[in-house]
Amino acid sequence: MELDRIRDAARVLKARIIRTPLVYSPTLSDLFGADVYLKLENLQKTGSFKVRGATYKILKNRDKLGPRGVVAASAGNHAQGVALAARQAGVPAVIVMPVWASITKQIATRNYGGDVILHGTSLSESLDKALELSREGRTFIHPFDDEDIMAGQGTVGLEILEDLPDPDLVLVPVGGGGLIGGIGTAIKALRPRTQVVGVEAAVCPSANEALRTGRLVAVGSAQSIADGIAVKRLGEKTFEVIRRRVDRVVTVDEEHIAEALLLLLERKKVLAEGAGAVPLGALLTGAVRCEKGRKVVLVVSGGNVDSPLLGRVLTKGLLKSGRLMRFTVQVDDVPGSLARLLGVVAAHGANVLHIYHDRNVPDLPLHVTRVELEVETRGFDHMEALTEALKTAGYQLVP
Numbered sequence: 001m002e003l004d005r006i007r008d009a010a011r012v013l014k015a016r017i018i019r020t021p022l023v024y025s026p027t028l029s030d031l032f033g034a035d036v037y038l039k040l041e042n043l044q045k046t047g048s049f050k051v052r053g054a055t056y057k058i059l060k061n062r063d064k065l066g067p068r069g070v071v072a073a074s075a076g077n078h079a080q081g082v083a084l085a086a087r088q089a090g091v092p093a094v095i096v097m098p099v100w101a102s103i104t105k106q107i108a109t110r111n112y113g114g115d116v117i118l119h120g121t122s123l124s125e126s127l128d129k130a131l132e133l134s135r136e137g138r139t140f141i142h143p144f145d146d147e148d149i150m151a152g153q154g155t156v157g158l159e160i161l162e163d164l165p166d167p168d169l170v171l172v173p174v175g176g177g178g179l180i181g182g183i184g185t186a187i188k189a190l191r192p193r194t195q196v197v198g199v200e201a202a203v204c205p206s207a208n209e210a211l212r213t214g215r216l217v218a219v220g221s222a223q224s225i226a227d228g229i230a231v232k233r234l235g236e237k238t239f240e241v242i243r244r245r246v247d248r249v250v251t252v253d254e255e256h257i258a259e260a261l262l263l264l265l266e267r268k269k270v271l272a273e274g275a276g277a278v279p280l281g282a283l284l285t286g287a288v289r290c291e292k293g294r295k296v297v298l299v300v301s302g303g304n305v306d307s308p309l310l311g312r313v314l315t316k317g318l319l320k321s322g323r324l325m326r327f328t329v330q331v332d333d334v335p336g337s338l339a340r341l342l343g344v345v346a347a348h349g350a351n352v353l354h355i356y357h358d359r360n361v362p363d364l365p366l367h368v369t370r371v372e373l374e375v376e377t378r379g380f381d382h383m384e385a386l387t388e389a390l391k392t393a394g395y396q397l398v399p
Contacts, residue, residue: 003189006154034290042303050081053152068137073130083114144176145235154182171279174198175229177238184245198249228275252281262317322380
């Protein structure tokens with residue numbers, strides 16, 4: 001794939017997608033000692049960059065599509081992107097989603113005009129079903145291993161350089177490789193000095209393994225907060241582009257992905273899904289280091305995070321950063337005991353979030369009750385100070 005195809009994609013997509021902003025972040029710049037910018041694809045139509053590639057693929061090949069429209073397999077962002085792109089092009093779309101796909105994303109895909117079929121307990125089974133349906137007169141739209149798809153995603157790179165002509169480093173999430181393949185092609189063609197670094201979830205390091213071994217390999221994958229990039233195997237086309245256009249790929253563990261998501265939400269008011277937060281996670285872990293004065297772009301690839309998952313991720317992030325403390329103590333089951341305990345907590349500026357009284361603990365004396373508290377704290381130093389105050393007041397924290 002070459003720059004001309006990406007420029008053609010930009011021409012086709014003009015006025016059909018949102019030209020998302022590139023925002024300078026004083027907070028992140030102070031934190032990392034560099035000039036940090038956020039490319040906010042979470043503000044894109046459907047909440048993700050995926051609509052770029054899907055729209056270009058469908059519009060460019062409008063006269064070649066199957067008589068029954070298009071078909072795709074996806075658990076989330078690609079599903080929504082294809083559904084909306086097909087509706088805008090006036091063609092029907094069938095989207096095969098695994099049976100465990102979130103209800104929120106199923107509803108969103110249907111609302112964008114897709115005919116959703118739930119099939120398979122894995123994405124590969126959904127993919128097989130989509131390929132089967134493609135033999136019935138539908139054109140299959142691959143989520144990443146397609147030059148038109150990469151070209152559409154590559155328009156993100158063009159927009160970055162239009163808004164910031166001289167970035168030193170661009171950090172891009174890596175799943176199947178379509179986004180970084182497109183961005184890497186655009187940036188290396190126009191500004192070869194700029195480093196393009198991929199970031200993937202440590203639990204599914206398919207790009208790292210492919211680059212390490214020099215060949216495509218399928219890796220095992222655990223559940224990840226960054227489910228949008230938990231792709232077990234790169235595409236053949238994307239792998240070749242990554243080898244030529246990407247400087248390196250790093251990994252980020254789950255705790256730092258959660259921490260990055262929380263930091264973006266609290267400090268920048270940016271809601272990112274796990275996949276969109278991994279570039280910031282790479283800075284938090286030190287996997288990528290910034291030099292003072294360098295211009296660094298973080299591609300926030302999407303913001304489609306389910307509300308229940310968001311709650312769990314935020315809790316994990318608060319625990320990781322020392323902002324949430326949970327502890328259990330035993331107190332005499334008499335009037336005033338709980339008030340005295342809460343008085344110690346209040347005197348040290350902690351905010352009680354949840355409290356649970358449990359008198360039915362095996363081997364607990366009849367006159368004693370166990371109290372579990374979850375409190376909001378300012379950090380690890382605050383947690384330590386509160387722990388010492390509780391001990392000084394005569395409370396023994398129960399493991």
